Amino acid sequence: MGRVVLVTGLSGDFASRFARHLAELGETAGIDKVVGIDVVPPAGDLGGVKYVRADIRTPVVGKVMAVEEVDTVVHLGFGPAQKGAGGGAKEINVIGTMQLLAACQRAPQVQKFILGSSTAVYGTSPRDPAMFTESSSAKGGVKTGFPKDVVEAEAYVRGFARRRPEILITTLRAAQILHIDIESPLRSYFDNPVLPTAIGFDPRLQFLHLDDALNVMREAVLNDRPGTFNVAGDGxxxxxxxxxxxxxxxxxLPPLGFGAAARRVIRVMGSDISPDLHRLLTYGRVVDTAALRDIFGYQLTCTTEETFEEFRRNTKPGILAGVGGPR
Known part of the structure; x- marks a missing residue:
C-alpha cells in the first residue's frame, strides 16, 4: 500500500500545484491517492487530485481523513491575509491548524505531518541578527498579524508532537515564493507601478524559487525528514x-507610520498591501539554510538573485495587475 496524502488549502496557487505534482508522481513514487480540501473550489485542472469541499476549522476534516484513510498530512492551508480576506485569515491559520491537529490526534493511521510554515515566525525588527537559524527566536514583530499566527501554529504543532511522538513531523519555514503565477505579498507589492519605500531603509530580501519549493515539499512527503528547516534561496x-x-x-515615505501610508498609496493604484508587509519592507529578513542542505539533504537549485531575475524577465511593463490589465 502506498501513501494517501491530504493537502489542505487546495485553492491556493502553490497548494494546488503541489497536490497535482504529487498526483502525477503516483504509484511510481509510492503514492496511492492525493486528497485536497478547501472551502473554495480550486481553479484549473487538478489532474488526479481528489477534491473534497471541507473546512479545516470544523470536525468534518476528521471524517475526511477517516474515510480516505489518510496517512500523510501536508498543511498548506495557511498564509497571510489576501485582498478581501478580512479577519478570516487568522481563523483559518490558527483555529484551522488546531482543528486539523485535533483530527490527526484522533486518527491512528496518520504517520506523518508536514507544516508549510514561514520565515515570518522570526518576525522583523531592527534588533534582528544578520541571519536567523532554526534555533533563533524572534526579536520583535510577532505580536500581531500573520507572524503571530505562525508562532501560534508552530506552538500547536510542537504540542501535538509531544502527544503523538510516533508521528513524524517536518516543519518547513519558507521564504516567500516569487513567481508570476503564485500569489504572495511580495509579488503583489512588486506588481504595483510605483513602490512605496521607507526613508533611510534598504531591506535585504530573500525569495524562494517555485521549483525548489515543490522539490523540498515533495522530499518531505516521500522520505522521512523530521525537524524544522529554513527554506530560502541563498543570498x-x-x-x-x-x-x-x-x-x-x-x-x-517617512518610516514612522510607513505601513499605513504605504497602504494608502497602493490602494490609490487599485491594489492592496498585506498588513504585515511594511515591517519586512523596512527591516528585511535573512535566514540560514545550512540545515536544509546538511541535515534535510536538499541542495537549493536557485539563489535569491536567480529567482528574482527569472521573475523580472517574466514581468513585462504594462501587463501587470494595476498597470494595464490582467496578465
Missing part, C-alpha cells in the same frame, strides 16, 4: 536593487 536582493531592475520608481 539577498536589496529592495532598492529590486525596484531598479524592475524599472519601478519609488515613493520614499
Amino acid at each position: 539577498v536582493v536589496l529592495l532598492s536593487q529590486a525596484a531598479r531592475r524592475l524599472g519601478r520608481p519609488v515613493i520614499p
